Amino acid sequence: MQETEQSEKDMIGSLLDDDESECSEFRSSITKSQQHSQSPVKSFKDVKESPNLNDEGGQQEFPSNDPNNFYFTVQSAFIQQRQHSLSQEFHQYMVPQPPIYYPYQDGYFSQKRTKRLQSSTDSEQTISQQCQDQYASLVIQQSFIQGNDFQKDKIFKALIDDLPLLSKHKFGNYVIQKIIENSNQNFRTLIFEQLQFKILEMCYDKFGCRVIQKLLEYMQTQQKIQLIQQIKGQVLNLIFDQCGNHVIQKIIDLASEAEFLIDVVTNNVDHIVSHPYGCRIAQKCLEIFPNYKLQQLYISLIPLCERLSFCQYGNYIVQHMINQGPPKGFEVIGKFIKARILEVSQDKFASNVAQKYITFAQDDDIANICKILMNNCVPPMLLILINNQFGNYVMQNFYQKCNDKQKEQIQIQINKYEDHQFTQFGRHFLQFLARCHAC
DSSP, rough: OOOHHHHHHHHHHEEEEEEEEOOOOOHHHHHHHHHHOOOOOOOHHHHHSOTTTTTTSOOOOOSOGGGGHHHHSSHHHHHHHHHHHHHHHHIIIIIIOOOOOOTTTTTTTTOOOOOHHHHHSSSSSSHHHTSSTTHHHHHHHHHHHHHHHHHHHHHHHHHHHGGGHHHHHHHHHHHHHHHTTTHHHOOOOHHHHHHHGGHHHHTTTTTTTHHHHHHHSOOOOOHHHHHHHHHHHHGHHHTTTTTHHHHHHHHHOOOOOOOOHHHOOOHHHHHHHHHHTTHHHHHHHHHSSSSSHHHHHHHHGGGHHHHHHTTTHHHHHHHHHHHHHHHHHHHHHHHHHHTTTTHHHHHHTTHHHHHHHHHHHHHHHHHHHHHHHHHHOOOOHHHHHHHHHTOOOOOOOOHSSSHHHHHHHHHHHHTTTTTGGGGHHHHHHHHHHHHHHHO
């Protein structure tokens, strides 16, 4: 070991005494050995294009004998080229550029959307054609909202002839709505005159019905009446239409001009209240108009309450009658619920009616229901409802409405049952009781 260390010291000492050219040759030998042992992995293309060190004809001196350029020349040509390309890619892609944002009313668009907006608006298209583009239509909307009277007049004149087309376009309809919202009555009158012969057609259209609703919201009363007169003959068809029923709902919001709809609903109540779109019209009438105008409609609805309670859409009408309907309607609904409490509480839709009735029921009604549930029938009615996926929610609502004595009776009855008699829904009710007692 000592002999090896001494030999290394002698070697280093002799090198220090040699001239500079010999030092350069020593460095070259070390570099070549490192290059062969730790050379980077190359692709087939790199190996093919790299100079062959074994060729004796045109072999370059590698590394250089110049000691001042030692570090630079020991790197292979492949590494130098790769470093140069990475430097260019870094400056081209990695250096962040200040983003350009396009101003918008509630903030800014992203840089990607800004380029699309600029390309859309810079193209040689008319304003009407730009309104049919997703991004250019946004520019038109903001230009109209933030522009002066001259700019608004220029945009409006460019669109006036294409209003029916744009009103039914998936992007253009938003432009027309913004114009109706942010213009004066003269512009709105011109829009109505341009569309008045296509009102009914637009009511059935997915995008056109939105423009009609906006007109009903902002037009003058006389123009609203004219619009309603044009669609009166097709009201029933519009009620049953997916798009048209939204127009009818907007007309009901006007109240004073929509009283004729009460008669339409009353005369066709059986079909309307059980229809997915029609039931919303009937419910809207019950919400907007006062009860003294709805007497005939309530008279038509009361005999249907029992059947409507089990209907997917009609149960909402019955719930509204419990909440805001006449006393006679509440009495009729309560009578059939108490008579069919077991059947009603286990139905997916009628159970909602039962819960609503229990919420508004008086103490006497709650006492009558409690007596019905505590009878000695087999299997016990209380256990059946607790174990039902819908009935357990009815029982939770009912328990909250009971007084202390009635709650105690329910608790005693439940304690008689064994654990295996409760389903997963029954355990939900037991957990509910535990929370109530903890409070």
